Amino acid sequence: MDYSKKLNSKAAALKPSGIRKFFDISEQMDNVISLGVGEPDFQTPWHIRRAGIESLEGGKTRYTANRGMEPLRKEIVKYMKRRFNLTYDPNEVVVTVGGSEAIDLAVRALVEPGDEVLIPQPSFVCYEPIVTLAGGVPVTIELKSYNNFVLTPEQLESKITSKTKALVLPYPSNPTGGIMLRQDLEKIAPIIKKHDLMVISDEIYAELTFGEDRHVSIAEIPDMWERTVIVSGFSKTYSMTGWRLGYALAPEPIISLMTKIHQFAIMSAPTTSQYAAIDALKNGDNDIKKMRNEYNARRRLVVNGFNEIGLTCFEPLGAFYAFPSIKSTGLTSEEFCEKLLYSKKVAMVPGNAFGDSGEGFVRVSYCYSVEHLKEALRRTAEFVKELKDGE
Template sequence: MRNPLSKKIIGIEPSGIRKFFDIVSEMPDAISLGVGEPDFDTPWNVREEGIYTLEKGRTFYTSNAGLKELREEISRYVNRKYDLHYDPVHEIFVTVGGSEAIDVALRCMTDPGDEVLIPQPSYVSYLPCAVMADAVPVPIELKAENDFKLTKEQLLNSITDKTKILVLPYPNNPTGAIMTKEELEELVPVIIEKDLYVISDEIYAELTYGGKRHCSIGSLPGMKERTIVINGFSKAFAMTGWRLGYACGPATVIEQMVKLHQFAIMCAPTNSQFAAVEALKNCDMEVEMMVEAYDQRRRFLLNAFKEMGLECFEPYGAFYVFPSIKKFGMTSEEFATRLLSEQKLAVVPGTAFGASGEGFVRISYAYSIENLKVGLERIQKFIESLGGNDGRI
């Protein structure tokens, strides 16, 4: 019987994040600090709008690009928040989560053999989406000594005559790294000189700390026409299950992305779109409250790691910490597997986010302080069992 599966899909490894999540779901008394999902409820006014939409029977298809009201509100929102200026009719479209936007952008912008630069460690979907688009993913190994930022030198050294796209994953999952306006400005001349396009994944743009506000590379001179900005509602607005994202970019690219979306998806969920209008209009205060809570958890974890003697650079974005476990003489996979087996605590091995994640694990602080305390106690016990720490939490 002929093999029904494509070689491409067989060659792609399943998500390393979900592997540990699935094990935890079957293990009594196990807890997880591995999943990047806010523990907050979607703000009530947003839920109320979703309920109202259903009660009024607004369950029809929207336009392929999304509700006009939502695209207009996205345009106003990115303008006031990130100094981005996009025409809501031709330069914005609404997707089923930010992940769909990444997939569609890569499939619409690459031909077979085009190279896509992917700084790693980074979100697990970039590389497989590039492969499924018949592009060639080219990882760039980010360094802890550079706070996992992409440098001008690294970018230059990675470019060939086949390079077409740079994925810019900041604020970063899994490291929590950010890039400032000044650091992004160093990349811009290279991007323009080498005639590259940028897919800027800014899903964590609202989640920055220590007075460090997010800067979008699309707002810098000469970059709007070269950049697809991807964002969404899952992280900042605690709307993961509503499955809603958006892409902003040049009309010529957005038009083709909408066409592919039209055939594959039709439109994003209608009640989610109505709810998202309310989120963008009236949830600044709720977002600020969640950011303050995340920042408290971030500082709590960093202080605890310091007391344990667990090395971890200070992240200023997203809701992850990325401590080094190199001194224990285990791979990231071994460390995470033993921690789960011996202490019933799930974290994600750094290699789930690329080979350069070796020697690190990702811990999410999208969990309550109470859960974090329990998790830290289990990490403490595990480290003590390895003979690698004399400190206490």
């Protein structure tokens, strides 16, 4: 059968994720030391796992309410108030299968065919394909390293047209580690308001900031709450990637529509994970603190390490990634990653996997033990030295 005539052409035309390509190569090699995976290396804290187990032992094995269990939505609301000073009602929350589904729902609830959606890049790989599949038009905004990958008002304004519907705000950032401070958000808010845009704010790394200032949500900036969908989840904050649980917060009409889509596609997020998540929110603040401190120590090691090697690395103040520049080597980011992988068996992700403006950089995840990171840095230093000596 000629399947090309049977398959959805928009889906078929999507570019495969550039992150996967390098994992596929490295998985077939022995003794590869990876800095590639954007996933916490900690176990989910035991009390959270125990809550999941106890729910199973208690026979809690059925669907929940479509928008998520009420006790969980109430805990999410309390948590958002406690940690980020944001006020929501439990009706303004939908519990999803990871932040990933929350992004998909937000786009599908807001975007009409032909609507333009602004996507600052380099950024997480799913925004563009999801917008395309919804019939929208992704419009990328090239962030600059000399601005610490912050979205500036000028950059935002320059890409707005009469068709612009929404802005994806991806901070703290995967892959750059960049954050936007309150004063940065205050500069873009008037433009968002003036052009009547919606904001999909991906705050999945909100608990992972390392500077003096805590993460600030755009929803906290005056006039922004009513036009913001916050996407978040448990994967990164509590080391719960495999539990597949996330959530979105937004004004009720948006959440209702997102819930309707979720109801048809998913029914309800995993029940066991919802029980575990209630425990995470009630009893997990100390775990977050411990993991954040550990990430911070690794972050310093990695950033200093790359700068010493001569691969300039701006200070990432969020998430668990560093984004060193490899421009001084004269290689493209794909060439750099490929040569490094084959010659030193170290895996990193080329920056252009996160958009064209990521060219000249590599993404380094520091979700690994200090020994692992030190060995990767040692091999990378050797590689860069050999490149220079060979010139």
